[in-house]
Amino acid sequence: MPNKNNLFTDAISDAFVQSMQKNKNVIIMGEGVTDPKGIFNTTCEALKRFGPQRVIETPVSENAMTGIQIGMSLLGKKSIFIHARVDFSLLAFDQLINNASKWHFMYGGTMNIPIVIRLIIGRGWGQGPQHSQSLESVFSHFPGLKVVVPSTAHDCKGLMISSIFDKNPVVFIEHRWLHNYSSNYSKKFYKISLNDSIGLKKKGKDLTILSSSIMLIESLKVEKILKKFGISLEILDLRVLRPLNLKKLFTSIKKTKNFLFVDNGWKSFGVGSEIFANILEKKLILKNTPVRLACKNFPTPSSHYLNKDYYVTVKDICLEVCKILSVKKSTQKKIIIQCDKILSKVPHDLPDLNFKGPF
Amino acid sequence: MLNLFGLARIRVIEKEIAREYQKREMRCPIHLSIGQEAIPVGVSKSLNTKDYIVSTHRCHAHYIAKGGSIQKLISELYGKEDGACKGIGGSMHLHDKSINHLCSIPIVGGSIPIGVGIGYALKLKNKKNVSVIYFGDAATEEGVFFESLHFAALKKLPVIFVCEDNKYSVYTSINARQGNRSLKKIVESLNIKFINTLNNNVNDIEQKTLQARSYAISNGPVFIYSKTYRHLEHCGPNNDDDLKYRPKKEIDYWLKRDPIIIEIQKLKKIKRFNENKYLDFCNSVRKEIITSFVNAKKSKPFTFSKLSKLEYAK
Numbered sequence: 001m002p003n004k005n006n007l008f009t010d011a012i013s014d015a016f017v018q019s020m021q022k023n024k025n026v027i028i029m030g031e032g033v034t035d036p037k038g039i040f041n042t043t044c045e046a047l048k049r050f051g052p053q054r055v056i057e058t059p060v061s062e063n064a065m066t067g068i069q070i071g072m073s074l075l076g077k078k079s080i081f082i083h084a085r086v087d088f089s090l091l092a093f094d095q096l097i098n099n100a101s102k103w104h105f106m107y108g109g110t111m112n113i114p115i116v117i118r119l120i121i122g123r124g125w126g127q128g129p130q131h132s133q134s135l136e137s138v139f140s141h142f143p144g145l146k147v148v149v150p151s152t153a154h155d156c157k158g159l160m161i162s163s164i165f166d167k168n169p170v171v172f173i174e175h176r177w178l179h180n181y182s183s184n185y186s187k188k189f190y191k192i193s194l195n196d197s198i199g200l201k202k203k204g205k206d207l208t209i210l211s212s213s214i215m216l217i218e219s220l221k222v223e224k225i226l227k228k229f230g231i232s233l234e235i236l237d238l239r240v241l242r243p244l245n246l247k248k249l250f251t252s253i254k255k256t257k258n259f260l261f262v263d264n265g266w267k268s269f270g271v272g273s274e275i276f277a278n279i280l281e282k283k284l285i286l287k288n289t290p291v292r293l294a295c296k297n298f299p300t301p302s303s304h305y306l307n308k309d310y311y312v313t314v315k316d317i318c319l320e321v322c323k324i325l326s327v328k329k330s331t332q333k334k335i336i337i338q339c340d341k342i343l344s345k346v347p348h349d350l351p352d353l354n355f356k357g358p359f
Numbered sequence: 360m361l362n363l364f365g366l367a368r369i370r371v372i373e374k375e376i377a378r379e380y381q382k383r384e385m386r387c388p389i390h391l392s393i394g395q396e397a398i399p400v401g402v403s404k405s406l407n408t409k410d411y412i413v414s415t416h417r418c419h420a421h422y423i424a425k426g427g428s429i430q431k432l433i434s435e436l437y438g439k440e441d442g443a444c445k446g447i448g449g450s451m452h453l454h455d456k457s458i459n460h461l462c463s464i465p466i467v468g469g470s471i472p473i474g475v476g477i478g479y480a481l482k483l484k485n486k487k488n489v490s491v492i493y494f495g496d497a498a499t500e501e502g503v504f505f506e507s508l509h510f511a512a513l514k515k516l517p518v519i520f521v522c523e524d525n526k527y528s529v530y531t532s533i534n535a536r537q538g539n540r541s542l543k544k545i546v547e548s549l550n551i552k553f554i555n556t557l558n559n560n561v562n563d564i565e566q567k568t569l570q571a572r573s574y575a576i577s578n579g580p581v582f583i584y585s586k587t588y589r590h591l592e593h594c595g596p597n598n599d600d601d602l603k604y605r606p607k608k609e610i611d612y613w614l615k616r617d618p619i620i621i622e623i624q625k626l627k628k629i630k631r632f633n634e635n636k637y638l639d640f641c642n643s644v645r646k647e648i649i650t651s652f653v654n655a656k657k658s659k660p661f662t663f664s665k666l667s668k669l670e671y672a673k
Binding site: 053058059061063064065066067068069070071072073074075076077094095098099103104105106107108109110111112114143144146167168243 | 413442443444445446447448452454456461462464466469470471472473474475476477478479480481483484490502503506507509510513661666669670671672673
């Protein structure tokens with residue numbers, strides 16, 4: 001298996017190959033799944049091993065293909081349909097929302113739809129308004145769907161395998177910028193439960209940060225920086241948005257009594273809104289006002305001149321933590337210097353220096 | 360008289376539903392199939408029991424013709440637990456897995472790709488069965504219609520598209536919606552075999568579906584186009600021709616070409632029509648459905664507190 005690099009994309013590829021080995025009904029479909037790049041090299045190995053009968057190239061017909069996926073699942077096929085950008089899946093909303101999400105309920109529990117919709121969020125290199133939307137809160141609104149937003153290779157593989165073998169439609173949303181991150185994961189076949197919404201990534205005592213996907217990775221960078229200044233952060237990874245299980249968050253907030261949420265998308269009606277509402281309903285007592293950080297409340301501009309201040313950065317998160325915890329001005333200055341140093345290493349619209357585009 | 364019985368069975372059931380509906384105990388929309396029975400009866404007659412169908416909001420006739428449980432249909436209309444969807448889906452989601460009627464979907468065009476997916480799975484599993492997709496004339500205006508036909512043709516799937524053209528989408532005529540475009544040309548441009556049928560003629564539809572079925576299994580998708588007419592309003596138990604959205608001449612034309620009248624005329628011509636047998640049959644269906652009404656009224660509704668457990672399959 002070509003996973004010697006332990007990349008996030010290798011973990012996905014592994015999940016596909018091992019699931020397809022386990023069950024002959026597992027198939028992959030989508031636009032570009034058999035092309036030379038194989039959806040960022042995540043479907044190439046599966047194609048090599050199982051051929052175009054099980055890794056199926058499709059016409060550019062998102063809505064019908066989703067309906068076709070549903071129809072196939074009624075006869076026992078377990079398909080993963082891939083949209084290389086989240087934005088294209090909006091064309092499939094009729095089939096996904098009117099049909100897939102309600103099927104089990106609507107037909108009185110007589111049938112179920114075990115399908116996976118794998119979506120990729122774009123960012124940087126001019127992705128612009130229609131190639132960079134973080135729509136996980138939208139999908140999470142609908143009963144009957146499960147929504148998974150992994151951040152590490154280990155979680156990604158286990159959650160993908162769980163999603164493939166789940167009896168329900170699962171929307172699996174990954175961030176393009178996670179693809180080149182490498183982190184250890186087991187080469188075995190393993191599952192991570194979709195009922196376990198939150199992963200504890202760092203233990204701390206001063207403040208709880210909850211985040212998902214690429215923003216979780218940014219939050220982990222923040223934890224590292226602030227540790228040097230004696231600030232101890234607890235970092236929680238919100239990796240399953242629906243069904244939502246916030247027990248670990250409540251336990252953490254009861255301990256730290258300070259809370260910051262870092263969103264991948266927009267603030268209004270976003271994931272953070274749901275989290276804050278849950279905290280309110282739980283009557284948790286906080287020392288300081290909790291804060292949501294999110295993208296600016298307008299679509300993503302394409303130009304790198306214009307999107308420099310669009311996304312939440314490590315610096316934004318650090319400063320917000322300092323504000324909440326009333327960190328001394330002199331310390332804040334030092335933290336800013338650290339942040340600027342990190343941010344200056346890679347241009348703001350690239351995931352890393354190796355990235356050469358074009359998407 | 361088998362085909363006549365097939366037509367009459369649906370007609371009697373639908374008329375009894377329309378009558379009973381006035382009592383306002385079936386509290387859901389109903390889209391009756393009265394006048395449109397020839398297509399499902401002709402199609403189902405030529406299908407194997409293991410062939411699949413998917414349907415639309417106007418699904419009663421498809422369901423009955425394929426052999427769906429009448430009690431489950433009626434109990435669904437009453438919103439009871441022993442209904443096809445436990446009363447949760449309602450009249451527009453009839454299905455019966457035991458007869459391979461897998462779904463009915465009221466979003467126009469919504470079941471077309473589902474049926475294509477069933478056809479694709481059949482092909483991948485090397486099964487010699489077809490997937491029949493019923494839809495109305497308005498569904499051919501949807502984007503998903505094109506996408507689905509396109510895919511079925513690309514993969515040469517064992518799918519029969521059955522377009523029931525009753526000319527009206529609610530109150531709007533096909534002329535206002537489609538102008539004078541040629542559906543045949545659209546379908547044929549995708550390399551799909553197009554078959555026209557004699558209007559409301561159950562025997563013609565049966566014969567053509569038989570041909571379509573073997574063609575679809577060995578060569579790929581077929582499109583059966585069949586004109587028909589609903590006698591009652593789009594949704595509900597009444598006649599709404601006082602609204603004058605359908606010309607009187609047109610209504611008269613189609614009432615004379617009612618599928619049951621056409622079939623009786625044909626049987627009379629060949630001296631095979633036995634009126635007593637026919638009336639006896641209708642009475643027996645009436646008894647069956649009245650029993651279903653009584654049972655449905657006695658049945659219990661699904662338990663509200665268990666609904667949330669149905670969000671996900673376990």
